[in-house]
Amino acid sequence: MKTTSDKYGSLWSRDELVLALYLYCQIPFSKTKANNKDVISLAMILKRTPSSVARKLGNFGAFDPGLAKRGISGLAHVSKVDKEIWDKYSGNWDRLVADSESILQRANAVSLVAQEEHGDLSMNLSLPSGPSAAAREVETRLHQTFFRRSVLASYEVSCCVRRLNIAALLVASHIIPWSVREETRADPRNGLCMCSLHDRAFDRGLLGIDSALRIAISRTALRSRCAFAEIALASFNGEQVRMPKRFAPKAEYLTWHYDHVYEH
Numbered sequence: 001m002k003t004t005s006d007k008y009g010s011l012w013s014r015d016e017l018v019l020a021l022y023l024y025c026q027i028p029f030s031k032t033k034a035n036n037k038d039v040i041s042l043a044m045i046l047k048r049t050p051s052s053v054a055r056k057l058g059n060f061g062a063f064d065p066g067l068a069k070r071g072i073s074g075l076a077h078v079s080k081v082d083k084e085i086w087d088k089y090s091g092n093w094d095r096l097v098a099d100s101e102s103i104l105q106r107a108n109a110v111s112l113v114a115q116e117e118h119g120d121l122s123m124n125l126s127l128p129s130g131p132s133a134a135a136r137e138v139e140t141r142l143h144q145t146f147f148r149r150s151v152l153a154s155y156e157v158s159c160c161v162r163r164l165n166i167a168a169l170l171v172a173s174h175i176i177p178w179s180v181r182e183e184t185r186a187d188p189r190n191g192l193c194m195c196s197l198h199d200r201a202f203d204r205g206l207l208g209i210d211s212a213l214r215i216a217i218s219r220t221a222l223r224s225r226c227a228f229a230e231i232a233l234a235s236f237n238g239e240q241v242r243m244p245k246r247f248a249p250k251a252e253y254l255t256w257h258y259d260h261v262y263e264h
């Protein structure tokens with residue numbers, strides 16, 4: 001297998017880099033540290049030190065346009081192969097999930113997305129082979145889990161309308177619903193981190209985001225005379241939506257939602 005060396009002398013195979021990118025997407029950039037439990041899990045799988053894995057995650061930050069804009073450039077010592085892996089998968093997230101999971105399976109390792117904190121997503125991740133219904137179901141759950149984790153990580157686990165930060169109340173909301181466009185189902189840029197109430201309002205067209213990234217509250221919601229609707233919805237009308245630290249939502253996706261779902 002073709003390998004690449006990093007500054008620290010150890011060789012990283014392409015498979016290892018794919019797993020590092022997979023994990024990079026799923027933890028907030030500020031937490032890509034050697035003491036992070038997911039970093040430690042990957043280090044055990046790769047038989048590397050947690051600090052070596054943390055440095056590699058830092059390298060991927062160098063390619064992340066969202067971070068570059070904020071002046072966070074990741075670590076300087078990136079290799080050509082790191083860049084190739086980034087280019088191959090950014091924009092092809094379904095493939096990243098599928099390839100990572102099959103690498104893990106070949107290594108008899110537990111899925112990196114199985115360690116979801118909230119219980120209901122713990123799953124048996126032995127991917128059944130072939131196009132069976134069971135295989136399809138496992139694949140679907142892996143995509144959903146990757147999507148949720150990567151969107152929550154991008155927004156540092158808080159609602160993009162208002163900074164509610166209780167993880168159990170947060171949802172990774174699809175901008176273009178899965179049922180409309182399956183190929184964007186795992187794309188972190190098709191996601192917004194919202195609390196359950198704002199997610200529902202967004203899904204039902206009571207809340208939209210315009211091309212200037214302002215929150216728009218529909219007439220139906222504005223007409224409500226209820227004090228809670230005033231606080232939870234109407235008061236945000238016209239405010240800027242909060243952008244994530246990475247994987248900013250694509251303008252094309254937001255426009256689609258504003259034109260097709262938001263009720264104006």
Ligand SMILES: [Zn+2]
Nearest residue numbers: 159161195198
């Ligand atoms: Zn909210």
